[in-house]
Amino acid sequence: MPTIHIPVLLKETIEVLLADGGKTYIDCTVGTGGHSLELLSQTPQDVIVIGIDKDEQSLEVAKKRLKTFGERVKLVRGGYEEIDELIKPLKPGPVSGILFDLGMSSFHLDESDRGFSFREDGPLDMRFDRLQDFTAEELIDTFSQEALLDIFKKFGEEKWSRRLSRVIVEQRKRKPFKTTVDISDFIRRNIPRRAAHKTLARIFQAIRIMVNNELENLKTGLLKAFNLLEIEGRIAVLTYHSLEDRITKNLFRTLKKAGLLVAINPRCARPSKAERMKNRRSRSARLRVIKKLGEITGEITLEGMGDLEAEEKSGEND
Ligand SMILES: C[S@@+](CC[C@H](N)C(=O)[O-])C[C@H]1O[C@@H](n2cnc3c(N)ncnc32)[C@H](O)[C@@H]1O
Incomplete structure (x- = not known):
C-alpha cells in the first residue's frame, strides 16, 4: 500500500483559495491528491479541479482517491513550468485559484527505489519525472568539483560543501557512487558525526533541487x-x-510594487504547534497567498529572483 502524504496547512490553504468563489481551480502539484480532495469536497458540482504532477506514480494514487468526483477532476502529467501548454487542450474557463505545494511528498521519501531518502537504500535517482534522463547518479558522477561545490553551497547552504565536493570527486575515480547508501555512508565518514544528519539532509536537498531544476521551474x-x-x-x-x-516572496513583491496583486496574508501562515507535532514535514512550511489585481503588460525580470548572494548582502531575508 503506497504512503498517502499528509497535506500541510490543509484547512487554511483551501479556505483561503476558495474565499472569493469560482469555477475552475488548478492544483499544480496534485501529488497523491490530498489538497485536491479537500478542494473538491468543499465545492459544488459545477467546480472543476485540474491536477498537474510530474510523477506518474503519485498521479496513479490521486486518480484512485479522486475517482468519486468523476468529470470534476482532470489529471495531467507534466511540469507546472509548462502549465499554459498543459491546460490548453482542456479549454478551461477563467481560472479562479491555483495551488503550488512545493517539493517532494512523503510518498517519494517512503518509496526507496526513487532515491530521495538518505535513510533508505535505493538507486541514486531523485527524479520527479521518470521520463527525464538526468538523474542524481549522473550528477554525482559527471559534475566537476566546482559545479558540485556550487550546488551544495547554493541549494544546500551547507558548510561542509568544499570538503565534500573535493572528496566525492576523488572517491568516484576509484569507485562510482551508485546508491543512496553509497553516498550517505561516504558523507558520514567525511564529516564530524554530530553534523551528519543535517548535512545529509542539506546535500540531498541540493542534489534533488538540481536534478529537477526546481528553482528555475518555480520562477517560470x-x-x-x-x-x-x-x-x-x-x-x-x-x-x-x-x-x-524567497523566490515566491520576491516575485510577489515585484508584482505588488507594480500594483498587480495584493498579498492576502502578508506575514504568511505557519502550521500550528499541534500540526507540527503531528506531521513533522509541516515544520518548515509557509503559506503565501495573493489576489491578482491586474495583468502583466511589460517585461518582468526573472534575473535576480532568488539571487542568494545579492540578497544576503542587502539583508532582505525574512
Ligand atoms: C508536496 S507534494 C504535493 C502533495 C499534495 N498537495 C497532496 O496533498 O498530496 C509535491 C508534488 O509536486 C510534484 N512536483 C514537483 N515539481 C513539479 C513540477 N515542476 N511540476 C509538477 N509537479 C511537480 C511532485 O512530484 C510531488 O508529487
Whole structure:
C-alpha cells in the first residue's frame, strides 16, 4: 500500500483559495491528491479541479482517491513550468485559484527505489519525472568539483560543501557512487558525526533541487500561473525551505510594487504547534497567498529572483 502524504496547512490553504468563489481551480502539484480532495469536497458540482504532477506514480494514487468526483477532476502529467501548454487542450474557463505545494511528498521519501531518502537504500535517482534522463547518479558522477561545490553551497547552504565536493570527486575515480547508501555512508565518514544528519539532509536537498531544476521551474511556473489567473483570482504557495520561499516572496513583491496583486496574508501562515507535532514535514512550511489585481503588460525580470548572494548582502531575508 503506497504512503498517502499528509497535506500541510490543509484547512487554511483551501479556505483561503476558495474565499472569493469560482469555477475552475488548478492544483499544480496534485501529488497523491490530498489538497485536491479537500478542494473538491468543499465545492459544488459545477467546480472543476485540474491536477498537474510530474510523477506518474503519485498521479496513479490521486486518480484512485479522486475517482468519486468523476468529470470534476482532470489529471495531467507534466511540469507546472509548462502549465499554459498543459491546460490548453482542456479549454478551461477563467481560472479562479491555483495551488503550488512545493517539493517532494512523503510518498517519494517512503518509496526507496526513487532515491530521495538518505535513510533508505535505493538507486541514486531523485527524479520527479521518470521520463527525464538526468538523474542524481549522473550528477554525482559527471559534475566537476566546482559545479558540485556550487550546488551544495547554493541549494544546500551547507558548510561542509568544499570538503565534500573535493572528496566525492576523488572517491568516484576509484569507485562510482551508485546508491543512496553509497553516498550517505561516504558523507558520514567525511564529516564530524554530530553534523551528519543535517548535512545529509542539506546535500540531498541540493542534489534533488538540481536534478529537477526546481528553482528555475518555480520562477517560470509562478509567472505563467499568474498570467493564466483571472483578475481577482488567487494563488496559494506552500514552501518548505528558504530558497523556494524567497523566490515566491520576491516575485510577489515585484508584482505588488507594480500594483498587480495584493498579498492576502502578508506575514504568511505557519502550521500550528499541534500540526507540527503531528506531521513533522509541516515544520518548515509557509503559506503565501495573493489576489491578482491586474495583468502583466511589460517585461518582468526573472534575473535576480532568488539571487542568494545579492540578497544576503542587502539583508532582505525574512
Ligand atoms: C508536496 S507534494 C504535493 C502533495 C499534495 N498537495 C497532496 O496533498 O498530496 C509535491 C508534488 O509536486 C510534484 N512536483 C514537483 N515539481 C513539479 C513540477 N515542476 N511540476 C509538477 N509537479 C511537480 C511532485 O512530484 C510531488 O508529487
